[in-house]
Amino acid sequence: MLAAVSFLGELLSFAAENAGRLARLSYEHVAITLWTLAIALPVAVSLGVVISYYERAATVVLWVAGVLMTIPAIAFFGVLVPVLGIGNPPTIAALVAYAQLPVIRNTYIGLTQADDAAIEAGTGLGMTRLERLRRVRLPVALPVVMAGIRNAVVILVGLAAIGAFIGAGGLGDFIFYGISAGDTAMIVVTTVALSALALAFDYAFGVIEQWLRLRNGEEVDRAVLTRTLAAVHARLS
Amino acid sequence: MIRFDNVHKRYSDGTHAVDGLDFEVEEGTTTVLVGPSGCGKTTTMKLVNRLEEPTDGTVYYDGTDVEALEATELRRRIGYVIQDIGLFDHMTVGENVATVPELKGWDADRTDERVDELLDLMGLPPGEYRERHPSDLSGGQRQRVGVARALAAGPDVMLMDEPFGALDPITREELQDEFIDIQREIDTTILFVTHDINEALKMGDRIAIMRDGKLVQYDTPTALLDEPKTKFVEEFVGPDRTLKRLRVLRVEEVMRPEVPDEYADIVDAFQGNDAVVADGGEIVPVAPTDSAQVALSRCIQAGVEALPVVEDSTVVGVVTESAIRNRQSEGA
Structure with a gap:
């Protein structure tokens, strides 16, 4: 009991003493994650759109994206570091690869979800293929795509820690340092920060997903933040 | 077109x-x-x-x-x-x-x-x-x-x-x-x-x-x-072609635009009230766009031979059971 209390004290004092550095590392961590999303999403969503038109390509693309996910990060770095150097670029490149499967898959599933009758009506009323995509298929798919992004982002936040191994910074820095220095408090506090970050991303993207579903007229169990935003929105309009 | x-x-x-x-x-x-x-x-x-x-x-x-x-x-x-x-x-x-x-x-x-x-x-x-x-x-x-x-x-x-x-x-x-x-x-x-x-x-x-x-x-x-x-x-x-014809035939195609004497009492009775109790039941008027089927069924229900045709709450003529019947036998 006493040992537990004193360990907790150790953790708190570590967190207090290193708050500034933890904040900086968290910021780097978020930056890596966001850069990854900025590159990965356009690629993955475009691929998802393309394979929704070409059924046969779908199997191949989803299979390749699945294989990418099974490649260990260390192996990726081995190939990427000689080409891209060390630091952020190879880390982001590897993370972009990991983000593909959940986003491509959900885009593909979301796009094939639109009601056949709605597609037929759209065609019959004079929508071109692009207009059907933009006005019917994409809006219906968007919440599903967002669920995929949410899925990817949680994976990315965790994986981004490994980037520290090749000098990318982020919270991984403290974890690696803690391991080599045998500093348990450092490892535990950083891991908690990492999990909190992942949960925060998960929640934020979850709220966006709910908002998209509400806009499409779907019924959802609203999260607290969604309810709050809806209330604010109602107040303003 | x-x-x-x-x-x-x-x-x-x-x-x-x-x-x-x-x-x-x-x-x-x-x-x-x-x-x-x-x-x-x-x-x-x-x-x-x-x-x-x-x-x-x-x-x-x-x-x-x-x-x-x-x-x-x-x-x-x-x-x-x-x-x-x-x-x-x-x-x-x-x-x-x-x-x-x-x-x-x-x-x-x-x-x-x-x-x-x-x-x-x-x-x-x-x-x-x-x-x-x-x-x-x-x-x-x-x-x-x-x-x-x-x-x-x-x-x-x-x-x-x-x-x-x-x-x-x-x-x-x-x-x-x-x-x-x-x-x-x-x-x-x-x-x-x-x-x-x-x-x-x-x-x-x-x-x-x-x-x-x-x-x-x-x-x-x-x-x-x-x-x-x-x-x-x-x-x-x-x-049931004959019955189906009743449905496509409109009152305006068989109605008489004036009120003959023999049906004056039916129209009078109707004009007195919105719906009047005749021998069998109440007389419900028809509109020119109603089908002959509706007219015939109301005739039978009220036990009368004719019904007033009403448009914009004025009587514009009468439709008789025999007129509908005659038109039907012409067709068949």
């Missing part, structure tokens, strides 16, 4: 869905394509807005070969209503109705105004329904939105593929009646597909009966009932 010139449609599996179709849908009429399932009626309809392309022959829209027109442009000039409705569930009712005006690039004010006008026309007050999602609506309301969406950009032609087929009988009847009224207001050429001969007789000015991709008979409802050209048509129309 729409002309089929020796049109064929063969599918790669060998099905000959449309087999040498030659007929014209006249401007301003409601023409109903009717026949058993698989007779090619839906394919025929889809040849007009190029959801299907003929393998042989030509479809003319307002004198132009449809193949020469840009498909999306053509479709935006043609309203399209299908049995499955196909509303965009992710959009509001208003956004659904605004679809074609937006595709055509109307400005927002004009579109909004048009949307409200159509929702009013379809009996869905815009204040209450415009911002709702289709998933909140009943089947009948959804199809009303479907019809409003098809009418939005003021099409010259409406294609309606079993539009009321998926609704319950009561709602179907209601929507048919409403649509007949709307159709008088909008004056659009309508091509209507159904497998239900009663619906065809009710909705159509002209009826095209199809079988195995061929046109079997193309006539007015009355002509169809009076003179079915083949055994197939006779069977398709059914053994």
Whole structure:
């Protein structure tokens, strides 16, 4: 009991003493994650759109994206570091690869979800293929795509820690340092920060997903933040 | 308005869905394509807005070969209503109705105004329904939105593929009646597909009966009932042709525009009160647009030989049981 209390004290004092550095590392961590999303999403969503038109390509693309996910990060770095150097670029490149499967898959599933009758009506009323995509298929798919992004982002936040191994910074820095220095408090506090970050991303993207579903007229169990935003929105309009 | 010139449609599996179709849908009429399932009626309809392309022959829209027109442009000039409705569930009712005006690039004010006008026309007050999602609506309301969406950009032609087929009988009847009224207001050429001969007789000015991709008979409802050209048509129309004629015959076609002396008491009795108790029951007047069936059934119910015909709450004539009877035997 006493040992537990004193360990907790150790953790708190570590967190207090290193708050500034933890904040900086968290910021780097978020930056890596966001850069990854900025590159990965356009690629993955475009691929998802393309394979929704070409059924046969779908199997191949989803299979390749699945294989990418099974490649260990260390192996990726081995190939990427000689080409891209060390630091952020190879880390982001590897993370972009990991983000593909959940986003491509959900885009593909979301796009094939639109009601056949709605597609037929759209065609019959004079929508071109692009207009059907933009006005019917994409809006219906968007919440599903967002669920995929949410899925990817949680994976990315965790994986981004490994980037520290090749000098990318982020919270991984403290974890690696803690391991080599045998500093348990450092490892535990950083891991908690990492999990909190992942949960925060998960929640934020979850709220966006709910908002998209509400806009499409779907019924959802609203999260607290969604309810709050809806209330604010109602107040303003 | 729409002309089929020796049109064929063969599918790669060998099905000959449309087999040498030659007929014209006249401007301003409601023409109903009717026949058993698989007779090619839906394919025929889809040849007009190029959801299907003929393998042989030509479809003319307002004198132009449809193949020469840009498909999306053509479709935006043609309203399209299908049995499955196909509303965009992710959009509001208003956004659904605004679809074609937006595709055509109307400005927002004009579109909004048009949307409200159509929702009013379809009996869905815009204040209450415009911002709702289709998933909140009943089947009948959804199809009303479907019809409003098809009418939005003021099409010259409406294609309606079993539009009321998926609704319950009561709602179907209601929507048919409403649509007949709307159709008088909008004056659009309508091509209507159904497998239900009663619906065809009710909705159509002209009826095209199809079988195995061929046109079997193309006539007015009355002509169809009076003179079915083949055994197939006779069977398709059914053994109760005489009764069906009562439904297509309108009171205005058999009424007398004056009130003969022998029926003066019935009219007087009616004018005294809204509904008067006669020997059998109350006398309920008919409107000129009511069917002979309604008139006859009210005659029988009230135990009288004639009924006053009332338009805008004034008596414009009488309709007699014997007049209906005589007209019927002429036909048969």
